[in-house]
Amino acid sequence: MHRSAIKPDLFADQEHKNKIDTLGDPLAEIEKHIDFAALAAKVDKVAPRVASLKGGRPAYPTETMVRILVLKRLNNLSDEAMEYQLLDRMSYKRFCGLTDSRTIPDRTTIWTFENRIGEAGAKALFDGVDSQLWAKGFIARSGQIIDATIIPTPKQHNRSAERDLIKQGAMSADCKPAKRRQKDTDASWTKKHGKSFFGYKLSINVDNKYKVIRNFETDTASVGDSDHFNAVIDPMNTSADVYADRGYPSKARDQWLKENGYRNQIQRKGQANKPLSEAQQRRNHRIAKTRARVEHVFATMEQMGGKMIRTIGQARADFAMTMVATCYNLKRFVYFQKHDIKAF
Template structure:
């Protein structure tokens, strides 16, 4: 007797699979439901107009499609090559990007070209566009602001002694071919954290206490001290005057500035040589730490988005990637609020 196969075939199998995805809960569908990607695309086109195709050439993909692809890349920390493969392979990715019925899928070169077209300014426009939509939904900055920075690792570089000497003199090693030059990151810097050497870049953020959205960002190299970004990420729009930060930020000048501008100083104190913190100061630090720790949740969520390791060369591309990290974190955070039914008020 012939055995029946357990696998059934159906001309409408793709439709059944899509319905199943909706039943299980597609996280990309949740993001799509709470963000107007057409509005983000319009802002990108405003600062980086779509190129006009030469006669007979293939027209560029819609900007909205490409913005969605950039979001996918950052949400899952994919390379251009991996992005091309996943767009061909994953039903949810194709649906999110509006490519379910498309015969031609953007390849790695198309993704790379689009990123170069919009550049750092384009990434900032996407971040600002997401922020604008948060505000329209009522998610204004509330409860105080928390300022902190995180190191974003970049691939470590190997240089010979002769190379280092020439680079230190602002000269390019003569034996470096163009291909080798493109693979050398001369912008990333080294720093020490908790006694360990770290190589890469730095992302400074301002997070509101109430909703834990990233409100302002500054990108830089790893060796730049956290405190240098403090003034740039202060958010005057926060409804509370409390400003929280860790021991890397206090100074008499900063304390005076905060007081003069009507802010309440919630920056942790730092002990000095031969002058340790008093019991009262330690208690104050402990109370502040409970709130300040909320920013670590933000960095942890970014880490879960495929990790923070950059796949780029040079500061311009690193700035692009870090800005997209912040924008995509806010997207995921907003989708979470919508899923669990948290409102702005």
């Protein structure tokens, strides 16, 4: 196509914006239903803004940076990719309030903000979205479902000797500082369904009614799925039913649930010398219909660009996994509001 065939128009930018609105900008729905000012206030409470040095460039508003973190996690973008998208995409600039800004937060600014607020700031965002859900009546109902998923990170290719040192919390003396910074000594390997995975683990508690994450715990991948069971139990759920798959049953857990007033809806696991009875199989099948709802949560996380995180170290992994849970709930809340789903 010859460039001369395209007619310039001084109002083209506004026309493009109007076209986006006509087609339906998905970010406009988030803007409409989420109170980002309230979320920013919660972040500033746990991680106060640092005063800018005299003569230095003023920091971007916390609300702008929170919006950037949400976009980054909803689309599983790296800091570099987020910087590019902010420069390139009209809808991103508008959502973050940067349409008329001469400068755009770069990758270093995004990285620095994440480090400033840390896991406490990410948890404040999770709690903030949770508060907005509760304010609209979307409380935890109809029982709770507990499960865990592996959050992969880029695999580490270490020699046998290096792996032994890492297990001891050490590093080879000839490992250069730049290479050392790229070694994730906190992530671990685990096997699931015969496949090996490297990374971390996210345990969640989802309410049966709305499929909202009510509690969560983060850890390294090698930790057992059931190790966080008690930590993610939600005492606020309106139902006593607790659902989980065959990786969670034990006599001690059965007793704990009974003593604490919960109804045990954990699937049973057969043994080589003691297979499940027909009644137990029917019970497992009944429980599976409800327990499967948690798989919808993990599927949505995959749709948000995949569950893999590009971080190094437990602290940044915890931050990233907390943002995964936060953005899932945010997306769920917007869905309720967009489709006029009433809480009851």
